[in-house]
Amino acid sequence: MSPAATYRWLASHAPATSPESPEAAAPPQNSQPDSQPDSQPDSQPESQQQTATPQDSHQAITPVDTIPTADRIPALRDNRAAHPARKPGRLQKQHILLPLAGAGAMAIALSSFHYTMGLLRREPSPADLLPPMDSAYTPSTPPMPVGTTETSQLAGAAILNLKRENLPEAEQAIAQLLDQNALLDAKVALDAVPSEWRNASYPELMFLMGRLGWQWQQQEGNIYSVDDVQRFWKLAAEGRPDAAAYWNALGFAHYAKGESVDAARVWCRAAALMLAQPIPDSVDAADDRAALNCPPPIQSVTNPEALTAYAGVALALQQAALDPKFSQGATELLKQSAAYYQMVMLSNPASFDQTALAKNWLWTPATLRDWAALGSRRP
Structure with missing residues (x-):
């Protein structure tokens, strides 16, 4: 069947509403006239010349510009098969x-x-050196324990205890600061002492203030004078007359000022308190020369504080012997001084040599030189 005849058959058997394009109603342009007989046999295979059914024609009709012919379709398929x-x-x-x-x-x-x-x-950076912060951590409010060695923490503990009026804990913390020679931290703590407490009613605080001034004067400069130290230690001794340590310290302040008679009185009292003996009459004697007659101990002495007091008496007698005021009895005073020195050194030589005394905060370089000079004398 020729292409023109195939098209006429499809158009005559198609439903009226089936064409999807108005172009399907018109026959395609063909160069051969309809009256030309099919004189030439089809070159297509016999299987492709069979008449198509209405179902096949309905599926083959598509809205395209060029209607596919029987001779084009196999070639297209062959081309796709050859080149997928x-x-x-x-x-x-x-x-x-x-x-x-x-x-x-x-x-x-x-x-x-x-x-x-x-x-x-x-x-x-400083932040790298810090331990990791726990988000659930809450800083604690209780004060730091007094037994720590951190001076800043000790100062903080002292200030906090002062505010809470826990005087024994505050005084212990300040004493530890002074033992470590942490003078700046000790000063910060003692500056927190209220002004109404700076009297003889608070003898330990007065003693610690005097000690701070004494140690500061030896190492850090002249913020405190010997007069300041002496005033604090006098208040401490007035507040607790039975505290030998306060009298012992006050004797060093008198000696530093060249007040040999007062130093001898104070040290003689301290020795009697340490040994639990009656206070000698020389302590309250009106005559200065009589005040220098401190009686020697009636028994051997092993108490370091008592030996320190007798060592102070020896120093005071030597200083008085060099005073023109006591020039007439200077030789006797030097003999008494040497006797006290010998007694102290025989009782506890290890604690009163130059090396050991240099570690004692009470002994200044000037006092150490005088003690060494006293050792060269003979009774």
Whole structure:
């Protein structure tokens, strides 16, 4: 059957509403006239010259510009079969992705290396040295214990206890600061003492204030004078007349000022208190020369504080012997001084040599020189 005859058959058997385009109602342009007989045999195979059924014709009608003919359809199929559309294979995708993945990994590795080297080269900041902060941590409000060795914490504990009027704990903390020679922290703590407490009613605080001034004068400068120290220690001794340590310290203040008679009185009282003996009459004697006649101990002495008091008496007698006021009895005073020195050194030589005394905060360099000079004398 010719193409023109096939088209007429399809158009005559199609339903009226089936054409999807108005162009389907008109016959296609054909160069051969309809009256031309089919004189030439079809070159197509016999299987393709069979008459199409109505169902096939309904599926074959499509809205295209050129209606497919029987001779075109096999050629199109043969062309598609010979040249199928090529899809990108999995191997081809891998060839594209692998180089990109490798470059990305190398970039990440280089960035990590440079970042790590930068951390190693830089100096640690204070924040790096701090322990990690726990978000659930709540700072505690109780005061720090007094037994710690951190001077700043000791000062804080002393101030807090002063505010709470816990005087024994505050005084213990300040004493530990002075034992460690932490003078700045001790000063901060003692500056917190209220003005109404700076009297003989608070003897231990007065003693600690005098000690701060004494140690400060030897090492840090002249913020405190010997007069300041003497005033504090007098208040302490007035507040507690039975405290031998306060009288002992006050004797060193008198001696530093050249007040040999007062120093001898105070040290003689301290020795009697340490040995639980009656206070000698020389302590309250009106005559200065009589005040220098401190009686020696009636028994051997092992108490270091009592020996310190007798060592002070020896120093006071030597200082008085050099005073023009006592020039007439200077020789006797020097003999008494040497006797006290010998008694002290025989009782406890290890505690009263130059090395040991240099570690005692009461003994100043000038006092150590005088003690060494006294050792060269003979009774």
